[in-house]
Amino acid sequence: MADLRIVEEGLGRTQLVEQEQDDGKDSENGINKEKGLERSEVQDEQKGELQLQQLLQQKSKRVATLDAFRGLTVVLMILVDDAGGAYARIDHSPWNGCTLADFVMPFFLFIVGVAIALALKKVPKINGAVKKIIFRTLKLLFWGIILQGGYSHAPDALSYGVDMKHIRWCGILQRIALVYVVVALIETLTTKRRPNVLEPRHLSIFTAYQWQWIGGFIAFVIYIITTYSLYVPNWSFSEHSDHGVKKYIVKCGMRGHLGPACNAVGYVDRELWGINHLYSDPVWSRLEACTLSSPNSGPLREDAPSWCRAPFEPEGLLSTISAILSGTIGIHYGHVLIHFKGHSARLKHWVSMGFGLLIIATILHFTNAIPINKQLYSFSYVCFTAGAAGIVFSALYVLMDVWELRTPFLFLKWIGMNAMLVFVLGAQGILAGFVNGWYYKNPDNTLVNWIQNHLFIHVWNSERLGTLLYVIFAEITFWGVVAGILHRLGIYWKL
Known part of the structure; x- marks a missing residue:
């Protein structure tokens, strides 16, 4: 990010540039008189240098929206993948239509x-x-x-x-x-x-x-x-x-x-x-023609068409x-x-x-x-x-x-700058699978499941709300913090 802010075309120069020009104005005028240069020529030269400086700054300025939009997309993916089972309305549309998951x-x-x-x-x-x-x-x-x-x-x-x-x-x-x-x-x-x-x-x-x-x-x-x-x-x-x-x-x-x-x-x-x-588990199995639980997942109807069981x-x-x-x-x-x-x-x-x-x-x-x-x-x-x-x-x-309201979107920006890492370890569950490798007595008794059940579902006495809050705080917020730490350390995983 450039040190000087870039002002929209036609709105003027930055304060820092103006201050530097004012501080050295008298000395520059003296030198210019000695050289016999006309004031108009000096001003034109200064304007040219300023425009060049602004152009170089503009090229180096990173558009924050790119990272934030990418981060928002990864966040949406985690949300709909892990909370879509609890809230079918945000999961993929079984066929025609468009839900939150379909934007990812x-x-x-x-x-x-x-x-x-x-x-x-x-x-x-x-x-x-x-x-x-x-x-x-x-x-x-x-x-x-x-x-x-x-x-x-x-x-x-x-x-x-x-x-x-x-x-x-x-x-x-x-x-x-x-x-x-x-x-x-x-x-x-x-x-x-x-x-x-x-x-x-x-x-x-x-x-x-x-x-x-x-x-x-x-x-x-x-x-x-x-x-x-x-x-x-x-x-x-x-x-x-x-x-x-x-x-x-x-x-x-x-x-x-x-x-x-x-x-x-x-x-x-x-x-x-x-x-x-x-893909062996297509979303069309949640259609009303396939299950009485539609739009949620559920057992297939006895009279369900054969294609309800087919891959797509x-x-x-x-x-x-x-x-x-x-x-x-x-x-x-x-x-x-x-x-x-x-x-x-x-x-x-x-x-x-x-x-x-x-x-x-x-x-x-x-x-x-x-x-x-x-x-x-x-x-x-x-x-x-x-x-x-x-x-x-x-x-x-x-x-x-x-x-330039960037502070409220820092989590999205950090996740967007390390989108591949969060996608692999978070959205694809690789880190959670690694943690689940250590369990107590049976494979279901893992740290991830304990956190989800005891700190969210049991506290709120609701599997749906508990699952949603778990995804928001234990997954999305967690990965936002991790991405922020990696950003501070200058660590990025890009393909």
Whole structure:
């Protein structure tokens, strides 16, 4: 962070610079007279030096909103993952609709796009940048398979390992990796074709980065054509239990279906990965057609359709292609941050685009043209969540970078600066699983369970409220403190 605060363009100079100029004013005038320089020339020279100084300061100033938004997304993930079982209304929507949990993935992709724009605004060597992008993508894929492929059983099961016949190839980090590599490569390979200064036209920010939007449009076309035109035949799966293996058949034979059983998104993943490599506990099992406990989890109805028991991949290939649009919109917000120098100009563009996307999504959803659906990553879902991300990002920008109210958001900033560490150890339960490795008499009698039961659930005499308070104070607050300590020590884990 620069020592001098940067004042908005046209509002004047900083007090420190003015004070230094006043202190040395008399001596400078004497020297200038001896040299025979005109006062106007000296003033012009001073203004040029001041502008250069402010420009250097502005380049070194870190936008606090980036870290806070990233931290907010990690906090939301911990909240909905660990408290969603107690409060189904914040857990993922069983099918159509959008809940708090459904904002997590697109928020991640949005901020990844913003960060790409800032990181790659100047690419000195394209080959070197491409190598770094590929290497980072491979690291994300590796950690994604380790954490969500089934190898880790943390935090509750004290075992590890996965049968390669049932390993899950897709997941959160895998989706982020694929969106990242596409968006970042387009940004890198087109670096020589974009102008340094935008032309004074309303759409110049879009035309300057037309290849990014072309890439997003191609992803949109592939997703739409495949979703509505691909023929989905009947399919089958087997369920293993103590009573043996039972085979189920799901009858489809249709195109363009957007329901759980016969959509093209699931069909592509079954054909590409194999049904044994898909997520085995999909959220659609909480639908009313599957359980009387809907929207909560519960035993399946006796007359539940066969697909209620089937696996489904929420981070599959076709839905990830659609998710590229989330990254494209995010990188556009980053481009605005680079080229629009005034707070007002940035916010006008961000907010208007955010509300525009929300309106488009609302119309598509309530006319039933394209329902908002996280599992399918529908176009209306992209617009709704990206619009919400843009509004939240703008609000944080006003609070933290315009009004400079940063102290209330320190926890979010610290978590955002160490997002990968908190994601792995906290959101994926690796630290809790490690602590659970020491138990007394039986594996359920662990320190983590004791804290949750005795300090929260029993005290409040409510499993739901106790679970929520445990997540807020023993997880989110805990990781905020840990991230703050690591920040003070200058320790960060980045891929």
